[in-house]
Amino acid sequence: MNYLDLQDPRPIYEQITDMYRMLILKGAMKPDEPMPSVRKLAMELSTNPNTVQKAYTELEREGYIYSVKGRGNFVRDNPDLREKKRKELKDRLDAIFKEASDIGISREELLK
Amino acid sequence: MNYLDLQDPRPIYEQITDMYRMLILKGAMKPDEPMPSVRKLAMELSTNPNTVQKAYTELEREGYIYSVKGRGNFVRDNPDLREKKRKELKDRLDAIFKEASDIGISREELLK
Amino acid sequence: MNYLDLQDPRPIYEQITDMYRMLILKGAMKPDEPMPSVRKLAMELSTNPNTVQKAYTELEREGYIYSVKGRGNFVRDNPDLREKKRKELKDRLDAIFKEASDIGISREELLK
Amino acid sequence: MNYLDLQDPRPIYEQITDMYRMLILKGAMKPDEPMPSVRKLAMELSTNPNTVQKAYTELEREGYIYSVKGRGNFVRDNPDLREKKRKELKDRLDAIFKEASDIGISREELLK
DNA sequence: GTGGTCTAGACCACA
C-alpha cells in the first residue's frame, strides 16, 4: 500500500489522484472493482475525508471512476484513458524537446 | 520582448524567471549585461515590483544573475548553468519514460 | 426485462421508478396487473429491498400503482397519467427553449 | 444581482455555476473581465467561501474562467463554449423527444 | 488584497 509523501510539494489530493490514475491505467485495478470508501481511505492515509472526496471527484470527472450513491465508487471501464494518457506524455515530451532545442540542445544529445 | 500570458496557470514570478533563464542560456543576454531594473520591468509587464523582485531573487539564488547594491542586477558568467539545465531536462525526460513504462508504454512507442 | 445501469448517475430507486413509469405509460403493463413483489424485484436487480420499496412508494404517490395490504402492488387504471406526463415533457421542452433563447439560440436553430 | 434560491433542490455551488455560465454565454460578462472575488461573492450570497470556490473550480474546469494566483478569476475567451452548450441543449431535446416517442407522443404533438 | 488547500465536524440522501 502506498502512503502519502508529506515532503512532496504536490497537494495531498493530487498525490491521491496520481496514485489511483496509475493503478487503474496499469490494470492493477479492474473495471467495476470498488475503490476504497472515502472514509476508510482517509483513515488509512491519515488525512481528511474531504480531501479524499476531492480526489475522487477529480478522478470521476476525468473518467477513471464512477460513483453510485449509497454504494461507493468504482473503477470505470474506459479504454480511451490509456490513449489520452499516452498523448499527454507525448505532449510533455515534446515540450521538453522544444525547451532543449531553444537553448541549442538536440534531441539526440538529450536522449543519449 | 515577451509579455506575460495571464491565462498561463504558472504564477507570474515563475513566468519571469523562465523567460530570463531561457534568454541567458540561449546567449541572448551576455555576461555582465544589465538586467532591466525592477521598477522598469514591473511597469513593462504591468505587474507588481514585489513580483519582479521575487523573480530576480530566485534567478540570483540559481546563479543566473548577480546583484550590485545601488547599481542593479547583471547577468552572471556561469558556464555550469547550461550543463545543469541539460541535466534537469534529462531528469524530466527520464521521469516521463518511467511514468510511461509503468503503464506499459515503451520509449519507442512514445518517441515515434 | 431491463437491468440497472450502475454507471448511470441517477440513484437506483429513480432508475426503477423511471423504468416502471415508462412500462405503464407505454401500455406494456395493464391496469390491475401485479407488479413484481418487492423482494423478488430486489433480488432480480441485486439491490436492497428498501430501495425497491422506496421506488414503489414513489410510484404509488404519483398514482401509477396501488398497494393492497398482504397481496402486493398493482398497476392503477389512471387515464390522467398520460396527459400529466405530456405536460411534464412539454414543460421541460419549454425550459430548454428558454435556456437557449437566453443565450441567443432560436427554437429553429435548435430543432434543425 | 441574482440571489440564491434556497427552495431550489440544486446544490448552492451548482446554482452559482449555472448563473455564471449563462452570464458568460449571454455575453453579459466579457473575456478578461474579472469575476467577483471568492470572498466577496460568498458574502453577497451569504454563503461560505468554500462553496464559491467549488463553483469557480468547476467553471474553470469547463473553460468558462481562468484563475491567476494572487489576482483573481477572470472570464475566459472561449468561442467553443457556445457551440458546446448548443450541442448539450440539442442532446437534452432529443432525449425528451425519445422519451415522448416511447410512450407514443409525437414531436409534433409535443411542440404544438 | 487574491485564490488554493486542508481540517473538523455537521447533516442529508441513498442502499
Added chain:
DNA sequence: GTGGTCTAGACCACA
C-alpha cells in the same frame, strides 16, 4: 454503511 454538500476557520503562496 455509502457518497455529497456545506459551514467555520486556519494557513499558505502570490501580487
